[in-house]
Amino acid sequence: MIKVIGVIGSGAMGTGIAQVIATAGLEVYIYDSNPVAINVAKDNFKESLEKLVTKNKITAEDASAIESKIIFQSNFKSLDACDLIIEAIVEDLQIKKQVFAELEKIVRKDCVLATNTSSLSIASIAAACQFPERVIGLHFFNPATIMPLVEIVPAIQTAADTILDASSFINFIGKTAVVCKDTPGFIVNRIARPYYGEAIRIMEENIADIATIDWAMKEFGGFKMGPFELMDFIGHDVNYRVTEIVWAQFFYDNKFKPSIAQKRLFEANRFGRKSGIGFYDYREGAATLTPNKDQVLGEYIFTRIISLLINEAIDALYFQIASKDDIELAMLKGVNYPKGLLHWAEELGFGSILENLEELSFEYGDERYRPSVLLKQMVRENRRFFN
DSSP states (O other): OOOEEEEEOOSHHHHHHHHHHHHTTOEEEEEOSOHHHHHHHHHHHHHHHHHHHHTTSSOHHHHHHHHHTEEEEOOGGGGGGOSEEEEOOOSOHHHHHHHHHHHTTTSOTTOEEEEOOSSSOHHHHHTTSSOGGGEEEEEEOSSTTTOOEEEEEEOTTOOHHHHHHHHHHHHHTTOEEEEOOSOTTTTHHHHTHHHHHHHHHHHHTTSSOHHHHHHHHHHHHOOSSOHHHHHHHHOHHHHHHHHHHHHHHTTTOGGGOOOHHHHHHHHTTOOBGGGTBSSSBOSTTOOOOOOOOOHHHHHHHHHHHHHHHHHHHHHHHHTTSSOHHHHHHHHHHHSOOSSOHHHHHHHHOHHHHHHHHHHHHHHHOOGGGOOOHHHHHHHHHTOOSOO
């Protein structure tokens, strides 16, 4: 039974995960080696709870109870009492492996070790441990206090009991769990790549500007945020790095290739909203961009991007990354898509999606537009995913 949890990393993700766990009534140790970072995290945590009280989401008594469950620690050995430890630090494989190797020296043999990585190999992290069967991926989405989804990612070394313990824990804290293979980007960060990459490609080709592309995806697709708005919201320090990691881990498959435009923003520290400027300029006095609301152009943009998104979802199913239900759930709950992509494929028609991809492939001669084998099969055999 998992009763005491450790969280390594006191940044926004670590403290968010800890708040979710404490709200569920479990005891949480937040470890960070940096005392300054711990003090900042304490202040942010208090502020977060105060906002919830002000909005009548919780009572002052609830806030006190949640706060009492969280213990900030700068002593690594204080994690020895934990039943589960969730690592939420920088996306650097070597650093994570080092942390997991050190953890094994202090925790019990039955302590579950989880990583919150969004794109790195769980198998590689587990390989740093003497008991890799207790290592698993638990990928929370940011902000963890709001986003309902957690991707549960077993490595090839992970024991069945570890998967059951992790699933029970995620259900207990009130999150929605999906299980997926240990592949680059897992479900969401794999399937969502074309939403960003193809939007940038359309912009780089001067077919439309960023405001027009964002308008098209919201107007014709019903997305809550356009791709450039979303990239700026996520932050290019995060989004670009994930794209780069997924691309490299897929042996530089061209359909996951990063863009120079986003790389330059990353290199210039123009991370988006958090830095005041990204694709959009959020600084005081900056000009507001006006979209070109041409219906034909808007439909072209939407059709091109949604075709690639659907193709990637179908390909993920073809390679058994997750079940069709978990793929749909992941995109609905992990990135707030207006529809599940497999259902969307049936609505638009498999034949239409295949035709769009073949036209793009013919025009560009680019592997990024290659249709999934399963998409071809669905068209040829006139099959459906759902009744």
